[in-house]
């Protein structure tokens with residue numbers, strides 16, 4: 001087993017923005033060892049007040065669409081402007097792990113070397129529930145370390161992108177030129193949760209990219225918007241040449257302004273906090289829970305406290321667990 005730091009060293013190192021300690025702290029919260037879980041919980045609890053500070057952006061797309069190249073291009077622009085940028089990867093299906101397949105791929109090498117950036121590759125595969133929890137916890141650690149902009153890259157081939165969409169402020173789907181008959185199945189699910197579709201590799205086939213953009217744009221306008229305060233749209237870019245990257249970022253900021261002005265930004269966060277708590281709670285009790293009645297009002301009280309950010313999510317989980325596992329009270 002790898003040596004661990006003392007709790008205080010994690011807390012202070014993360015708060016000081018020490019990237020090495022931040023990396024070790026993420027390893028700790030990703031660990032399934034019960035000895036690590038206790039320390040991880042203590043760390044997360046200590047840092048909970050620092051959570052929620054970053055602008056969180058999810059990026060999805062099929063393998064090879066250019067997610068990493070895109071995040072590197074955008075990330076470099078943002079660090080050049082003085083922002084601190086963290087990138088997390090989510091890949092629950094990663095049987096295709098660090099071996100030869102990743103060997104010739106973009107791994108955000110320039111961004112990784114940038115002192116204002118923190119790049120964390122995918123943890124090894126696991127259940128979607130585990131991945132969701134690890135990602136949420138890693139996001140909190142990055143926020144505590146002072147990263148203002150948080151990118152979460154996920155391969156759009158299954159459910160993980162929907163899970164990620166539920167934990168970010170803005171969800172961006174990268175697409176390849178040649179949309180045509182792809183507006184089905186998985187793609188359709190992505191369109192439903194996307195705030196922006198970006199057709200990448202516009203440099204490679206401009207006419208096809210233009211066609212794809214207008215098709216996605218038309219489809220998005222026909223769909224029920226996620227929120228009345230934002231109409232999802234479609235744009236073009238080339239992560240390779242940098243074309244369109246500024247416009248994408250302006251759109252991300254415009255979304256933030258629109259939602260904030262309408263009071264919908266914090267409402268979305270509130271909904272996400274409650275949803276994250278329920279997911280974590282389900283995962284936790286699924287095998288042990290016996291149905292109990294007569295506890296509804298207490299359960300609702302905890303949910304309200306988490307929605308209001310008065311209670312950290314994990315504390316909400318503990319509180320629910322206590323309610324549900326406490327011996328049934330006598331009636332009347």
Ligand SMILES: Nc1nc2c(ncn2[C@@H]2O[C@H](COP(=O)(O)OP(=O)(O)OP(=O)(O)O)[C@@H](O)[C@H]2O)c(=O)[nH]1
Pocket residue numbers: 061062063064065066067068069070105106155200201202203204237238239240241
């Ligand atoms: N022509 C062109 N090539 C691009 C562009 N963006 C990315 N690529 C290339 O596409 C390939 C895949 O890019 P990545 O950024 O690794 O794609 P990814 O979506 O992160 O891939 P996974 O991590 O495997 O899911 C690389 O060879 C990139 O150089 C672009 O805008 N134009």
Ligand SMILES: [Mg+2]
Pocket residue numbers: 067068069106153
């Ligand atoms: Mg990638």
